[in-house]
Amino acid sequence: MKATMSPKLGLGVNLTPQLLQSIRMLQLTAPQLEMELRQALERNPLLEQEEPEDDIDDACADAQLETAAWDELPEPSFLSGGSVGSDYDDAASRVAESASTDPRVRLLQSLALQWDARDLSIAAWWLDQCDDRGYLEAPLDELHLLGHGACNVDASELEIVRQRLLHGEWPGVAAVDAGECLRAQLSMQPESGARTLAMRILRDHVDLLAMHDEAALAKALRVDADAVRAAVALILTLRAHPIEDAPAREHDVIVPDVVAWRADGAWRVALNARSTPRVRIAAHCERALADAPGDVSALRGMLDEARWLVRGVTMRNDTLLRTARVLVERQRAYLEQGDEAIAPLTLREVADAIGMHESTVSRITSGKYLQTPRGTIELKRLFAVRLEGADVSGSAVKAMVKRLIDDEPAHAPLADDTIAGLLARQGVRVARRTVAKYRDQLAIAPARQRRRTPAVLAKAG
Known part of the structure; x- marks a missing residue:
């Protein structure tokens, strides 16, 4: 066999340790950053803590110029909406970080250890089509057509990846409905008679299961009541929705990274100065090092390390502040009026407003909190998906559905089509199934189960 060599062009990004450190700074929460800086102060004598009143405007100006260093990184396809099958690998996603509050990010980070880039990109597209619980938001046939154009793959390949998600690490993710979600979870259970019967119930008799009518189930399935009870007990061990919560950490305390308040008819936004100590390079040490005789390479290395740390922190704070200002500006109605006024807002819109990539916005908002007159809320909560064919967000419609049900007469609950x-x-046109979906997400029973007769009301009174 004759060995040959051929040139090949490729596009890649070489991340320096300093740039990786700056990217990592984006993802740190206020307590994590505080711990990081205190450790840096202990190990690097060239650093000193800066008093809150010291002026850092010049440093922030320099940080805006430096921000492009990480912002030129390629974006993960699940944030950018990029094409499937890209050759690059987002090296920033491999930077050590705490568990993301975004379930899509957590799942994709886990799948990246086993899946190839092409399937991972398709999986990311499927997750984009899911609601907060992990269910698909549109009919499967429509999504197959949409995915063919968006991902440039046929429906069969799309469905293969969906089935891998459905029966993967979080069983039930990307399910069409609750029945498919529960069946996927059930298929992961050890084989038994109860599992077989439970699968039949979920496939053919979900309505009887919802009514807790074990006698009717036993008659329909032609089995005894004990077998039905065993199958129903197995079903009750399954998760109502497939999305897993972020891992809880002991002694986790929410510290707001940003504060927003209303003054003089306008909203003001500022970093929470009490949440993070500021650090700077000790001026006398820097001057002494400049004129020091002999070999001071070790100290110069510490000086470079200190400069990158200070610059990275300043860049993080500047990016966080600019992002928070845009979020508050776009969601003023929500902050003033409540959930029903939350406007549709995406990562891309915020990224365009601050001149950065969506991946940067995603990193800087993960795990960060905003203190407002309405309470302390996560920055991610200020993003909302636009309801198809409407000018309002799905979150706003969900809040409207909850208000209507809360205000309904106890003896005459509102059906989904009535809602x-x-x-x-009110100018918000949604389908009955959309109302039912939001009602399910709010863990509210159907109208027939919410009805309370006068006798029951009298007894409750």
């Missing part, structure tokens, strides 16, 4: 009609009178 859809009431919303249409």
Whole structure:
């Protein structure tokens, strides 16, 4: 066999340790950053803590110029909406970080250890089509057509990846409905008679299961009551929705990274100065090192390390502040009026407003909190998906559905189609199944199960 060599062009990004450190700074929460800086102060004698009143405007100006260093990184496809099958690997995603508050990010980070880049990109697209619980937001046939154009793959390949998600690490993710979600989870259970019967119940008799009618189930399945109880007990061990919560950490305390308040008719935004100590290079040490005789390479290395740390912190704070200002500006109505006023807002819109990539916005908002007159809320909560065919967000419609149900007469609860009609009178046109989806997300039972008779009301009174 004759060995040959051929040139090959490729596009890549070489991340320096300093740039990796700056990217990592983006993802640190306020307590994590405080711990990081205190450790740096202990090990590097060239650093000193800066008093809050010291002026750092010049440093922030320099940070804006430096921000492009990490912002030129390629974006993960699940944030950028990029094409499937890209050759690059987002090296920044391999930077050590705490568990993300975004379930999509956590799942994709886990899958990246086993899946190839092409399937991972398709999986990311499927997760983009899911609601907060992990269910698909549109009919499967429509999504197959949409995915063919977006991912440039046929429906069969799309479905293969969906099935891998459905029966993967978080069983039930990307399910069409609750029945498919529960069946996927059930398929992961050890084989038994109870599992077989439970699968039949979920496939053919979900309505009887919802009514807790074990006698009717036993009759329909032609089995005894004990077998039905065993199958139902197995079903009750399954998760109502597939999205897993972020791992809880002991002694986790929410510290707001940013503060927003209303003054003189306008909203003001500032970093929480009490949450993070500021550090700077000790001026006398830097001057002494400049004129020091002999070999001081070790100290010069510490000086470079200190400069990159200070610069990285300043860049992080500047990016966080600019992002928070845009979020507060776009969601003023929500901060003033509540959930029903939250406007549709995406990562891309915020990224365009501050001149950065969506991946940067995603990193800087993960695990960060904003203190407002309405309470302390996570920055991620200020993003909302636009409801298809409407000018409002899904989160706002969900809040409207909750208000209508909260205000309904106890003896005459509102059916899903009635709620859809009431919303249409307010200029919000949604399908009955959309109302049902939001009602399920709010863990509210159907109208027939919410009805309370006069006798029950009298007894409760």
